[in-house]
Amino acid sequence: MLLGQYGAPTHTIAHLSDPHLLAGGAPLHGAVDTVAHLERAVTMLRHLDPLPQALVFTGDLADLGEPDAYRRLRSIVEPAAAAIGAEVIWVMGNHDEREPYAAELFGEQPTSAPQDRVHDLDGLRIVSLDTTVRGYHHGALDSSQLDWLRGVLATPAPHGTVIAVHHPPVPVPLMPAMAMLELFDQGALADVVRGTDVRAILGGHLHYSTHSTFAGIPVSVAAATCYTMALATPDRLISGVDANQAISMVHVYDDRIVHTAVPLVDQPETSSFPASARSRIEAMTPEERTEAFSRKDSTFNRGAE
Ligand SMILES: [Fe+2]
Ligand SMILES: [Fe+2]
Numbered sequence: 001m002l003l004g005q006y007g008a009p010t011h012t013i014a015h016l017s018d019p020h021l022l023a024g025g026a027p028l029h030g031a032v033d034t035v036a037h038l039e040r041a042v043t044m045l046r047h048l049d050p051l052p053q054a055l056v057f058t059g060d061l062a063d064l065g066e067p068d069a070y071r072r073l074r075s076i077v078e079p080a081a082a083a084i085g086a087e088v089i090w091v092m093g094n095h096d097e098r099e100p101y102a103a104e105l106f107g108e109q110p111t112s113a114p115q116d117r118v119h120d121l122d123g124l125r126i127v128s129l130d131t132t133v134r135g136y137h138h139g140a141l142d143s144s145q146l147d148w149l150r151g152v153l154a155t156p157a158p159h160g161t162v163i164a165v166h167h168p169p170v171p172v173p174l175m176p177a178m179a180m181l182e183l184f185d186q187g188a189l190a191d192v193v194r195g196t197d198v199r200a201i202l203g204g205h206l207h208y209s210t211h212s213t214f215a216g217i218p219v220s221v222a223a224a225t226c227y228t229m230a231l232a233t234p235d236r237l238i239s240g241v242d243a244n245q246a247i248s249m250v251h252v253y254d255d256r257i258v259h260t261a262v263p264l265v266d267q268p269e270t271s272s273f274p275a276s277a278r279s280r281i282e283a284m285t286p287e288e289r290t291e292a293f294s295r296k297d298s299t300f301n302r303g304a305e
Contacts, residue, residue: 001282003289010159011124011252014045014052014086015259017204018060018224020095023068032242034063034226035076040264041225041247042080048249048262051084054121056250058204058222059093059132059166061101070104089119092130093166093204094137094181114145123158124252125197131167131183139167139183139205146192156197159252163193168203168221170212174231177238178206190215200257202250209246209261220259222248 020028025035045052055077062069081088090105092098092115099110115130129149131139141149153161167183169190183189193201194215201217207224208231223246230239245264250257281289292298 003281006253008050009251009253009258011054011121011250012048012050012052013121013126013162013250013252014048014055015058015164015202015220015222015248015250016041016055016225017058017222017247018093018207018226019057019073020060020063020224020226021069021073022063023066023072025072028063028226029240032227035072037225037245037264038073038076041245042077044247044262044264045080045086046084052086052249054087054089054119054126055081056089056126056128056162056164056202057091058164058202059091060095060204060224061090061093061105062097063095065095065097065100067100067104070100074105087119087121089117089126089128089164091128091164091166091204092132094132094139096132098130098132098134114142116145116148118152120157125152125157125159125161127152127161127163129163129165131165138181139165140185141183141189146188150192153193153196153198160197160199162200162202162250162252162257163198164202166203166205168205168210168212168219169201169214170203170210170219170221172206172210174210175206175208175229175238181205186214193217199252200250200259202248207240208244209248211259218257218259220248220250222246223261225264 019038028034098112102108103110117128119126133140169183169186172178198217201219203221208229209223210221212219227240227242228244230241233239246261249260
């Protein structure tokens with residue numbers, strides 16, 4: 001039942017990024033248990049209401065592009081997705097390699113061709129766009145990819161389009177060094193997406209959550225599941241920390257999209273309200289709810305309950 005003015009979203013997507021798995025489940029940088037962090041992320045999904053219909057992973061799936069890392073990724077993600085009936089949508093990142101990505105995740109012949117794919121999520125089109133450059137960490141899209149994307153977007157989708165990329169087309173004011181590894185020639189992409197049915201761009205790569213716009217389109221970057229960036233470190237150019245891992249939830253409404261960062265870490269709880277109270281709240285009239293929970297001197301807000 002509605003407790004406010006908005007109905008249910010038309011589509012719910014979990015946006016995860018940068019698991020950076022290694023073969024054998026080896027710790028990243030000798031220290032980060034990327035497998036445990038990813039398992040915690042996908043386990044958390046089943047507690048979300050509404051459940052996500054799709055899990056979109058915006059790249060850097062494997063840290064070194066090793067086949068075993070992709071197999072390990074599937075063995076962790078696919079059962080969790082199946083348990084909640086969610087589709088899995090992969091995106092290439094600069095740490096991935098096209099050949100094992102195509103072979104291990106899609107069962108296709110190994111290929112060096114761009115890994116661009118289109119998914120239909122109940123009328124919401126999700127474009128997985130490969131911004132990687134062989135042998136480099138920065139991003140780029142070649143003219144054939146831009147032509148392909150222009151052709152895809154020529155026909156609007158019933159609920160519009162979400163583009164999922166690894167390199168987000170946004171400034172990085174808190175981590176200027178990352179600008180060297182950004183998506184090059186962003187103007188060419190802007191020319192393709194401007195004025196189309198693209199409603200959001202999902203990105204990764206930065207290992208911290210940030211939001212902006214690109215050619216008038218909202219951009220949401222999910223933090224990483226492996227490690228994240230400390231952003232207030234005056235004596236460091238870049239500082240990765242085994243903390244603050246998070247995913248993002250994407251709730252699509254008819255007239256807008258809501259992006260919410262959901263941290264993975266279990267911190268000590270300082271206040272709570274039991275889920276069992278929901279039925280009691282739903283039994284009240286809207287006026288009773290306002291008096292009980294909005295009114296500053298209500299029994300509830302005086303802390304007597
Ligand atoms: Fe990454
Ligand atoms: Fe990256």
